[in-house]
Amino acid sequence: MLRIQQYQKVKSLAEAYELLQKNKNNQIIAGMLWLKMEDRTIPVGIDLSDLDLDKIIEDEKSFVIGANVTLRQLEVHQKLNLWTHDVMKDAIKDIVGVQFRNLATIGGSVFSRFGFSDILCALMCLKCEIVLYHGGKMDIVDFVNSDFQRDIITHIIIYKDHDKRCFICHRNSATDISALNLSVWQRGDEYLITVGARPQKAKQYSITGNNNEEIANKLKAQVECSGNMRASKEYREALSYGLCLKALNKIGEQ
Amino acid sequence: MKINIRVNGKMISDDVACDMLLLDFLRYHGFYSVKRGCETSNCGLCTVWLDNKPILSCSMLCAKCDGHEITTLEGLKKDAEAFAYFMANEGAEQCGFCSPGLIMNVLAMEKELQHPTEEMIKNYLAGNLCRCTGYMGQLRAITKYLNRHQGGKNEADQ
Numbered sequence: 169m170l171r172i173q174q175y176q177k178v179k180s181l182a183e184a185y186e187l188l189q190k191n192k193n194n195q196i197i198a199g200m201l202w203l204k205m206e207d208r209t210i211p212v213g214i215d216l217s218d219l220d221l222d223k224i225i226e227d228e229k230s231f232v233i234g235a236n237v238t239l240r241q242l243e244v245h246q247k248l249n250l251w252t253h254d255v256m257k258d259a260i261k262d263i264v265g266v267q268f269r270n271l272a273t274i275g276g277s278v279f280s281r282f283g284f285s286d287i288l289c290a291l292m293c294l295k296c297e298i299v300l301y302h303g304g305k306m307d308i309v310d311f312v313n314s315d316f317q318r319d320i321i322t323h324i325i326i327y328k329d330h331d332k333r334c335f336i337c338h339r340n341s342a343t344d345i346s347a348l349n350l351s352v353w354q355r356g357d358e359y360l361i362t363v364g365a366r367p368q369k370a371k372q373y374s375i376t377g378n379n380n381e382e383i384a385n386k387l388k389a390q391v392e393c394s395g396n397m398r399a400s401k402e403y404r405e406a407l408s409y410g411l412c413l414k415a416l417n418k419i420g421e422q
Numbered sequence: 423m424k425i426n427i428r429v430n431g432k433m434i435s436d437d438v439a440c441d442m443l444l445l446d447f448l449r450y451h452g453f454y455s456v457k458r459g460c461e462t463s464n465c466g467l468c469t470v471w472l473d474n475k476p477i478l479s480c481s482m483l484c485a486k487c488d489g490h491e492i493t494t495l496e497g498l499k500k501d502a503e504a505f506a507y508f509m510a511n512e513g514a515e516q517c518g519f520c521s522p523g524l525i526m527n528v529l530a531m532e533k534e535l536q537h538p539t540e541e542m543i544k545n546y547l548a549g550n551l552c553r554c555t556g557y558m559g560q561l562r563a564i565t566k567y568l569n570r571h572q573g574g575k576n577e578a579d580q
Binding site: 170171172173174175177197199200201204205213215217240261262264265266267268270271342343 | 423440441443462463464466469472475476477478481482483485486488527530531545546547548549550
């Protein structure tokens with residue numbers, strides 16, 4: 169059961185950061201969907217709702233997404249999905265239900281670096297940066313591979329480009345956590361293939377090849393998976409081959 | 423902590439615990455259509471609207487709703503009754519336990535989506551679980567409800 173002793177709607181990021189440093193158990197309250205499943209006591213729950221972080225702002229070069237933007241906002245944002253070949257929409261649309269996605273925030277999803285995360289796998293096939301209040305800007309792949317810091321994600325920046333990309337996943341049943349996530353970003357001759365829900369956190373592989381089958385085979389040989397209640401190691405490795413072929417075919421149609 | 427939440431148009435002021443869930447707050451104030459189901463954010467039974475968007479009240483702190491507007495099934499009586507006619511007509515209910523959450527989400531979908539296809543309906547309602555019906559009766563009822571103004575007389579008025 170989650171217990172919160174004090175609840176603070178902060179007026180600035182500086183106030184939120186100061187509260188976060190005061191006690192290692194103080195916690196930013198985002199969508200709270202996973203947090204509420206924990207059995208712990210939070211001395212101060214920090215609410216960023218009043219900081220205007222719930223907007224998606226488009227400019228010439230990028231989309232600047234506030235940390236409090238919900239997954240549903242991203243799913244239905246037509247321009248963002250147009251620029252990203254529906255990557256965000258495809259990664260979000262199978263996450264539980266609309267009510268869940270109206271609560272879950274992009275900041276909470278990214279900061280936690282969940283092993284099963286659809287969002288991280290999708291963001292890693294985009295030219296994307298994370299903005300931390302104290303740590304500044306960081307490439308998404310570096311962020312995923314970094315240790316946890318007591319910092320605050322304020323924004324996520326997705327840069328516009330004309331590269332081809334797609335996100336694909338396999339679920340044992342609708343609305344379940346993915347057995348495997350896979351995204352492909354074609355950058356010239358190089359394919360940046362990210363595999364998520366391995367079930368460890370998403371990992372990116374850089375692969376080149378003469379045809380789709382060769383690339384999928386190379387991925388299957390390199391991918392590091394393990395087994396859990398959703399799928400065995402061998403099943404995930406076989407899935408990585410199949411999903412990779414499917415994704416490459418999809419990219420070929422873009 | 424002191425909070426002010428407008429529920430179904432009526433302002434409620436209360437002194438609540440920081441970790442009180444919206445679900446418990448609403449039931450404490452007599453909105454018994456809001457039910458506790460899975461408590462793992464999966465079943466959709468506790469669906470209410472926060473500023474006209476469907477959310478899960480089992481996963482929302484009432485402290486976070488301070489200054490916002492909540493709608494429960496009690497506040498949508500007329501629309502709910504109109505939809506209930508189609509549910510009954512299609513034999514779409516068995517135990518009926520999931521109906522409040524389903525109705526809240528169907529009415530939210532009606533406001534949000536224009537002429538949804540069957541696939542869009544299924545996607546929108548994927549977060550509302552029913553352990554009795556197999557969903558087919560519900561799907562027929564929802565489709566007929568959404569099309570009720572097409573093809574002449576409103577079936578619910580007959």
